[in-house]
Amino acid sequence: MLNHQRRFFLLCLVCGVLGCSSKGNIISPVVVEAPVRVSPAVPENVKGVWLTTLSGLDWPTPASSDEPSDERRIALQKQALIDKLDNLVSLGVNTIFFQVKPDGTALYRSALLPWSDVLTGVVGKDPGYDPLAFMLSEGHKRGLRIHAWLNPYRVTSNTQQKTVTALRRTLSASPSSVYALHPEWIRTASDRFVLDPGIPEVRQWITNVVVELINNYAVDGIHFDDYFYYETPASRLQDDATYRQYGQGFALKGDWRRNNTLLLIEQVSMAIKAVKPQVEFGISPSGVWRNAENDARGSDTRGGAAYDISYADTRLWVERGLIDYIIPQIYWPFSREIVRYDTLVKWWADVVKPTKTRLYIGIALYKVGVPSQKEPDWAQDGGVPELRRQLALNEALPEVKGSVLFREGFLHQPQTGPAVDYLKTHWGK
Structure with a gap:
C-alpha cells in the first residue's frame, strides 16, 4: 500500500500532468476514432513481436508516405497494417509492441507531439487518419494485445540541417516540436538530437506524454526501449552543466545518471498506476545488467552492461516492482561464450523469481539466417535449430512468461523463411 506522502505526490503528479501542456496551456481533449474495445487478457505465454516505425523500417513504407494522393496513401497504409496483423495472427503472435513515438513525433493524435513524418513525409502534417487508433481497433478485433512503444529521449535520428529546419518550422503550428519549444533541453549524442535526462522538466514532459496517451487510447501497455543514456565514444551526451546544476549529493556522475533514469521510471510507473492501473508498463533493456567480474550479483558474462553503458539499473526496477514486465534483449546464441543465451536467460529467471x-x-530474429563468423549458429540450417533451442529454453523455465521477436519486418525476408515456417508450426499450432 502507498503511504500518505506518496499518495499526495501521486495526486499532485496526476493533476499536473492532466492540466498543462508543454506550452503551459490546458490540453484539449483528443478525439480518437477507434471505439473502446475490451482488451484481450494477458496471455499465459506471450508470443510477441516489435513493430518498428522509425524510418518506416517495418511500417509504413516510404513509397506509401510519398504517395501524392492522400486517399490512396491512407488506403495503402491501412491495408499494409491489416496484412501484417493477419500474418501475425497466422503465426500465432498474440502481442504487438507498436512503435508510436519513435522520436520527438507521434503516430497518434497528440496535443504534445507533432505528427510523425514517416506517415506523410512532413513533420506535423495530419495524415488524415489515426494510426494508433486504427491499430487498436484492428488488433483488438483479432484478439491481439497492443502495447504502445515509446522512445523516451530520442528527438531525431540525425542532426542534418533539413531535419533542424523541419522541426523549427513546427514552432508556428500546434503542437510544436519539443526541439523548437525547448532548445535548452536538447543535447547531441550518438549523432542525433536527444533530450537531457538530467533535467527534471524533461522527465515531467515524458510523463505528460505517457499520461496523455493512456487517457486517450485503450492501449494494453506502455513500452520503453533501451535508449536512456545513448551515446558513443565519438558522440557523447554533453551534460556536465546539468550535472553541476542538479547533481548535488552524487560524487560520481554515473551514479547521478542512473538515479535520473530511476526517477523517470518511478515517475512514469506511478503515473500509469494512478491514472489507469490496468495498463501494463514494461521495458526492453540490453540483455546484460552487469557482468560478474564487476558485480558479484551480475551474470557470468563479459558483454556491454546496461548499468554501465545506458546508466539503467534494470535489476533494481524489477526488485522494486516499478515495471510489470521486462524484456531483456538476449540477442546471442547458445554458443557465444561471453554472452551465452542460456546463461543470461537463467540469470534473469533468478532475478524475477522473488518478484x-x-x-x-x-x-x-534479425540475425536468423545471416552468416556470421562470431555466431555461425544463426545460419546453420536456416537458423532453425538455434531458434528452436531458444524457444524451448524459454518455455521450459516457469519464470519465463514469453518470447518477443525483433522485428516484424524480418518475418518477410528470404533468409528467415525456414524460421518463419517453424514458427507457424510451433506458435501457430
Whole structure:
C-alpha cells in the first residue's frame, strides 16, 4: 500500500500532468476514432513481436508516405497494417509492441507531439487518419494485445540541417516540436538530437506524454526501449552543466545518471498506476545488467552492461516492482561464450523469481539466417535449430512468461523463411 506522502505526490503528479501542456496551456481533449474495445487478457505465454516505425523500417513504407494522393496513401497504409496483423495472427503472435513515438513525433493524435513524418513525409502534417487508433481497433478485433512503444529521449535520428529546419518550422503550428519549444533541453549524442535526462522538466514532459496517451487510447501497455543514456565514444551526451546544476549529493556522475533514469521510471510507473492501473508498463533493456567480474550479483558474462553503458539499473526496477514486465534483449546464441543465451536467460529467471515482474525474452530474429563468423549458429540450417533451442529454453523455465521477436519486418525476408515456417508450426499450432 502507498503511504500518505506518496499518495499526495501521486495526486499532485496526476493533476499536473492532466492540466498543462508543454506550452503551459490546458490540453484539449483528443478525439480518437477507434471505439473502446475490451482488451484481450494477458496471455499465459506471450508470443510477441516489435513493430518498428522509425524510418518506416517495418511500417509504413516510404513509397506509401510519398504517395501524392492522400486517399490512396491512407488506403495503402491501412491495408499494409491489416496484412501484417493477419500474418501475425497466422503465426500465432498474440502481442504487438507498436512503435508510436519513435522520436520527438507521434503516430497518434497528440496535443504534445507533432505528427510523425514517416506517415506523410512532413513533420506535423495530419495524415488524415489515426494510426494508433486504427491499430487498436484492428488488433483488438483479432484478439491481439497492443502495447504502445515509446522512445523516451530520442528527438531525431540525425542532426542534418533539413531535419533542424523541419522541426523549427513546427514552432508556428500546434503542437510544436519539443526541439523548437525547448532548445535548452536538447543535447547531441550518438549523432542525433536527444533530450537531457538530467533535467527534471524533461522527465515531467515524458510523463505528460505517457499520461496523455493512456487517457486517450485503450492501449494494453506502455513500452520503453533501451535508449536512456545513448551515446558513443565519438558522440557523447554533453551534460556536465546539468550535472553541476542538479547533481548535488552524487560524487560520481554515473551514479547521478542512473538515479535520473530511476526517477523517470518511478515517475512514469506511478503515473500509469494512478491514472489507469490496468495498463501494463514494461521495458526492453540490453540483455546484460552487469557482468560478474564487476558485480558479484551480475551474470557470468563479459558483454556491454546496461548499468554501465545506458546508466539503467534494470535489476533494481524489477526488485522494486516499478515495471510489470521486462524484456531483456538476449540477442546471442547458445554458443557465444561471453554472452551465452542460456546463461543470461537463467540469470534473469533468478532475478524475477522473488518478484511480481513478468519476464519475457527478446530474441534476435534479425540475425536468423545471416552468416556470421562470431555466431555461425544463426545460419546453420536456416537458423532453425538455434531458434528452436531458444524457444524451448524459454518455455521450459516457469519464470519465463514469453518470447518477443525483433522485428516484424524480418518475418518477410528470404533468409528467415525456414524460421518463419517453424514458427507457424510451433506458435501457430
